[in-house]
Amino acid sequence: xxxxSQTPKYLVTQMxxxxxxxxxxxxxxxxxxxxxxxxxxxxxxMFSYNNKELIINETVPNRFSPKSPDxxxxxxxxxxxxxxxxxxxxxxxxxxxxxxxxxxxxxTRLLVL
Amino acid sequence: AQSVSQHNHHxxxxxxxxxxxxxxxxxGGTVNLFWYVQYPGQHxxxxxxxxxxxxxxxxxxxxxxEFIKSKFSFNLRKPSVQWSDxxxxxxxxNARAGGGADGLTFGKGTHLIIQP
Numbered sequence: 001x002x003x004x005s006q007t008p009k010y011l012v013t014q015m016x017x018x019x020x021x022x023x024x025x026x027x028x029x030x031x032x033x034x035x036x037x038x039x040x041x042x043x044x045x046m047f048s049y050n051n052k053e054l055i056i057n058e059t060v061p062n063r064f065s066p067k068s069p070d071x072x073x074x075x076x077x078x079x080x081x082x083x084x085x086x087x088x089x090x091x092x093x094x095x096x097x098x099x100x101x102x103x104x105x106x107x108t109r110l111l112v113l
Numbered sequence: 114a115q116s117v118s119q120h121n122h123h124x125x126x127x128x129x130x131x132x133x134x135x136x137x138x139x140x141g142g143t144v145n146l147f148w149y150v151q152y153p154g155q156h157x158x159x160x161x162x163x164x165x166x167x168x169x170x171x172x173x174x175x176x177x178x179e180f181i182k183s184k185f186s187f188n189l190r191k192p193s194v195q196w197s198d199x200x201x202x203x204x205x206x207n208a209r210a211g212g213g214a215d216g217l218t219f220g221k222g223t224h225l226i227i228q229p
Contacts, residue, residue: 033216035216035217040221041151041201041221041222041224042219042221042222043157043203043205043217043219043222044219045216045217045218048215048216055215056215056216090156090157092216101145101147101159101162102216102217104149104156104157105156106155106156107156
């Protein structure tokens with residue numbers, strides 16, 4: 001079974017649209033994250049959720065909103081998509097133990113036309 | 114806030130050459146350190162990690178890294194690379210004080226190309 005899964009794998013859409021990316025983890029982890037990897041491969045954290053509470057929110061436009069219906073899911077909703085939103089978005093989860101690492105999902109490639 | 118610097122953005126080597134990728138971090142406290150690899154079109158895979166103990170850590174696929182606290186460095190090494198090592202390599206840290214809840218801070222990556 002996949003530990004961290006994301007859907008869809010690819011997403012092509014027009015500017016101005018609203019879209020969501022879903023993430024699910026079956027590891028029982030307490031904390032989940034969204035990272036963005038831009039066209040230059042630079043990875044940067046966007047959000048972190050712990051027990052449905054937003055912990056950090058790096059300087060991300062408010063068009064991006066994470067939504068966590070339960071501990072196993074952290075979805076990313078994006079309003080009014082812009083060309084610059086084109087990137088690969090990775091979900092990750094963490095058990096909460098300092099001796100453990102994060103587990104990453106396979107990524108969602110978003111292309112805004 | 115912590116930051117990570119990877120010195121080499123592009124590295125080209127021949128098969129069987131030795132590899133060392135530099136990584137330095139900036140943070141005043143205790144950190145956890147990681148190296149991830151991303152093969153073309155693939156997701157991130159953990160190569161190795163350092164939390165505490167022996168500063169020389171061994172990872173998968175014959176990679177190892179050495180934590181040198183005095184130099185704030187965590188360089189990645191492999192004695193003999195293969196064509197299949199062609200990938201993007203990322204060094205990452207997270208501050209122990211904040212726990213994993215702060216997420217990982219990544220370097221900008223090193224694109225490694227191995228020529229047959």
